[in-house]
Amino acid sequence: PAPPGIPHYLTHADLSAKEIYNLLTLAIQHKHNVKYLNKSSGAPLAGKTLAIMFSKRSTRTRVATESAVAYLGGQPMFLGSQDIQLGVNESLLDTSKVVSSMVDGIMARVGSHSDIETLAKYSTVPVINALSDKYHPTQILADLMTLHEIYVSQPSSPSSYVAHQTHPSKTLPGLRVAWVGDGNNILHSMLATFPKLGVHLNVATPRGYEPSEEIVRYAQTEAGKTNTELKFSFDPKDAVKDADVIVTDTWISMGQESEKAQRIKDFTGYRVTSQMAKEGGAKSDWKFLHCLPRKQEEVSDEVFYSPRSFVFQEAENRKWTILAVIDALLVKKGF
Ligand code: CP
Ligand code: NVA
Incomplete structure (x- = not known):
């Protein structure tokens, strides 16, 4: 199982009101900085990768995530269900250990919510829920x-x-x-x-x-x-x-x-x-x-x-809020 202390973002049931407000204020600040002040991020994710493992279609969540990682200077790596062995030909446990050993964060869209829990359990990097059958926190x-x-x-x-x-x-x-x-x-x-x-x-x-x-x-x-x-x-x-x-x-x-x-x-x-x-x-x-x-x-x-x-x-606000979640987990290392 994952070393303790790795922050994941699977459901707001795991977060306090203060942590949810922190994410909101961060998102609002990012929107202001990017859209109205034209500020650069300083590329805090330079050289880092977010694996985006989606077993279902997506327009908003995918575009928001890839563009948010690009803004932070990182590399978004989209892995669709036709691309990798996402619990089809390889267990989620093995997939999680392998992928998390090479990247800095995982954003996953899955069917059953237990799939994202399994990914988080065995991942050595933060896991973000990009939609499951139970929750869609972003x-x-x-x-x-x-x-x-x-x-x-x-x-x-x-x-x-x-x-x-x-x-x-x-x-x-x-x-x-x-x-x-x-x-x-x-x-x-x-x-x-x-x-x-x-x-x-x-x-x-x-x-x-x-x-x-x-x-x-x-x-x-x-x-x-x-x-x-x-x-x-x-x-x-x-x-x-x-x-x-x-x-x-x-x-x-x-x-x-x-x-x-x-x-x-x-x-x-x-x-x-x-x-x-x-x-x-x-x-x-x-x-x-x-x-x-x-x-x-x-x-x-x-x-x-x-x-x-x-x-x-x-x-549009999917972008600023997902940017905030990635910033919190991968740059600031917590909510
Ligand atoms: N609202 C939402 O999650 O849209 P997508 O499925 O297009 O990502
Ligand atoms: N309830 C929908 C949300 C899509 C963003 C679904 O799970 O397909």
């Missing part, structure tokens, strides 16, 4: 960063990005997020994160698509410590009541393609539309987030392409 960092940017008061000039001047602990606690959709890896990551930060979460899933009981229990315990509200329902209109933000995701996650017809039937009534938000009593200025890729079923165009939708800013 996505939730981008969501929180986007919410911070939305709710921090912005001056009108585009060059005066002020998000870095306000701590996200001033903007995020007290927000009410409604999840309308599948009890999947994205919802699990919100459950592992939001209660710690005091972000209220209203959840609606169809029957049979509830989030994992173990993660719900964890979220309830954390919510009890911070006085955060957590609500669960089978009716999207209950969830959107008083929501500042409505979030959904695809109804058919990667690997569930054969269930498509059944799922589309079971998610009837779950499409996010202006009418649903209005009838359910969302705040009049509610905002919309979606991790992407988006399918037509789960959200109407009139919401997805409207000024309330921050999905493309959220996608």
Whole structure:
């Protein structure tokens, strides 16, 4: 097993609120430095390599990771499932020992969450979860960063990005997020994160698509410590009541393609539309987030392409948040 003390990033259940805020403030600072001050990183990863082992497709996570490593002066090494023996012809244990002996960090997108736990257990370098069937933590960092940017008061000039001047602990606690959709890896990551930060979460899933009981229990315990509200329902209109933000995701996650017809039937009534938000009593200025890729079923165009939708800013923020995670683990050596 890995020597003790190697920091991994597998789920926010392993991190404190302070550590999550540290990652957010680092991401916000990087965005400011790169986009608005045009600052170089000083190449702290010169001569270092991040192995990017993905067993599933990716647009955002891959582009964010490769460009973030390049910015830090390191070498991103993309290894797709056709390229290496990722648990197919060689065990994950052996793969982890071999790959980690030659690189400085591993970012992995896997099927079963136990796969990333195995990689981390036997790796001699930090392992970052780039999505598993249970969690997608880097996505939730981008969501929180986007919410911070939305709710921090912005001056009108585009060059005066002020998000870095306000701590996200001033903007995020007290927000009410409604999840309308599948009890999947994205919802699990919100459950592992939001209660710690005091972000209220209203959840609606169809029957049979509830989030994992173990993660719900964890979220309830954390919510009890911070006085955060957590609500669960089978009716999207209950969830959107008083929501500042409505979030959904695809109804058919990667690997569930054969269930498509059944799922589309079971998610009837779950499409996010202006009418649903209005009838359910969302705040009049509610905002919309979606991790992407988006399918037509789960959200109407009139919401997805409207000024309330921050999905493309959220996608861009994948870069700044992943940059922060890599900087924390590979350069600063901790959160
Ligand atoms: N949101 C997200 O993880 O997108 P990709 O699958 O394209 O990386
Ligand atoms: N729930 C989706 C998220 C994709 C970024 C999936 O796992 O496919």
